[in-house]
Structure formats: structure tokens, C-alpha cells
Amino acid sequence: MAMTDQLSPAEHAEHIEAARDRFLRFVQQRTDGDWRSAPVDGDPRSVAVICDHVAHSYEYLADWMRELAAGRQVDVNPDIVDQLNAEHAAEAGGVTVAHVTGHLRSSGDELIAFVAALEPGQLHLGDGRMGRFAAIAARHPDNHRTEIEAALATAG
Numbered sequence: 001m002a003m004t005d006q007l008s009p010a011e012h013a014e015h016i017e018a019a020r021d022r023f024l025r026f027v028q029q030r031t032d033g034d035w036r037s038a039p040v041d042g043d044p045r046s047v048a049v050i051c052d053h054v055a056h057s058y059e060y061l062a063d064w065m066r067e068l069a070a071g072r073q074v075d076v077n078p079d080i081v082d083q084l085n086a087e088h089a090a091e092a093g094g095v096t097v098a099h100v101t102g103h104l105r106s107s108g109d110e111l112i113a114f115v116a117a118l119e120p121g122q123l124h125l126g127d128g129r130m131g132r133f134a135a136i137a138a139r140h141p142d143n144h145r146t147e148i149e150a151a152l153a154t155a156g
Contacts, residue, residue: 009123012131013116015138020058020108023141026149027051027100035097039151045089047148052095054141055103056088058111061133065114068126068133076129111137 007015035048043050064074095103115134123131 007123007131007134008120009118009134010116012123012134012138013112016108016115016134017112019138019141020104020112023051023054023145024101024104026145027097027104030097034152037152037155039155040147041151046093047152048095048097048100049089049092050144050148052092052100052103053085053088054144055100055107056084056092057140058104058107058137060084061137062107062111062114065111065130065133068130069118069122074126074129 030047030051036046038044038046040050045053064076067074115137118130123134
């Protein structure tokens with residue numbers, strides 16, 4: 001059993017909020033050059049688009065979790081995630097730091113509130129997918145932050 005399997009909804013929500021807040025600080029510290037650059041090997045997206053992607057991912061994670069809470073099946077696979085990411089990248093080219101910080105706050109707050117309000121047993125919905133989505137929401141911002149930091153350090 002993974003450690004995240006033992007977390008309560010409130011603990012998951014705290015982890016999501018802490019990761020989101022670290023990511024917000026990271027976003028607010030970017031220079032204009034950082035923001036426009038695409039330093040991550042194999043990823044053509046700019047730092048701006050990747051940062052807004054994190055906010056966007058909170059939205060689709062929350063949607064999937066709401067579907068599970070309503071008793072419906074959720075079809076999620078790498079192709080669906082890749083399609084969502086590609087659609088977002090095509091639409092998010094000119095996002096500003098102000099837009100992204102607002103988006104991170106609004107979509108993050110909505111997801112955090114949803115997760116915090118879950119009953120512990122609901123984390124097992126969808127064969128445990130509910131809990132896995134909560135864990136992903138907590139891990140995802142840190143993964144992108146550390147990836148971008150490393151790429152900027154190498155490029156700089």
C-alpha cells in the first residue's frame with residue numbers, strides 16, 4: 001500500500017495546496033526571458049504554457065473526480081491526456097504571469113475544496129482512481145517546477 005493510500009481527504013487537500021503554493025511562488029519568480037523560453041528537452045511548450053497547463057490540469061482532474069463521485073466511469077488514458085495537453089498548448093500561447101497565477105488560484109482552490117470535502121471512503125471510488133487523482137494533483141506541480149528549474153539552470 002502506497003503512503004498516499006493512507007491519506008485522508010483533508011491531508012490530500014493540504015498536499016495539493018502546498019504544492020500549488022510552491023508552484024505559485026515559482027511562477028511569480030520567473031523573468032520575462034524564462035517565461036517565453038522553452039527550455040525543457042523534448043517539450044516545445046514555453047514555461048508560460050507549461051505553468052498554465054498545471055492550472056488547466058486541476059480543472060480536468062476535478063472534472064474526472066466529480067464524475068467518479070457521481071458514480072460514473074471515467075475514461076482516462078495517455079492519449080486522452082496528450083490530447084487535452086495539445087489542445088491547451090494551442091490555446092495558451094500568450095498567457096501572462098497574472099493570468100497563470102489567477103488560473104492556478106481559481107482552479108486549485110476549486111480542486112482543493114472538492115478533495116477536502118470528500119468522505120474517506122470516496123478515495124477508493126473508481127478502483128482507487130479518486131485517490132490516485134488526488135495524489136497526481138499534489139505531485140504534478142512539483143514535477144513541472146523541478147523539471148523547468150533544472151532545464152533553466154542547464155540553459156542559463
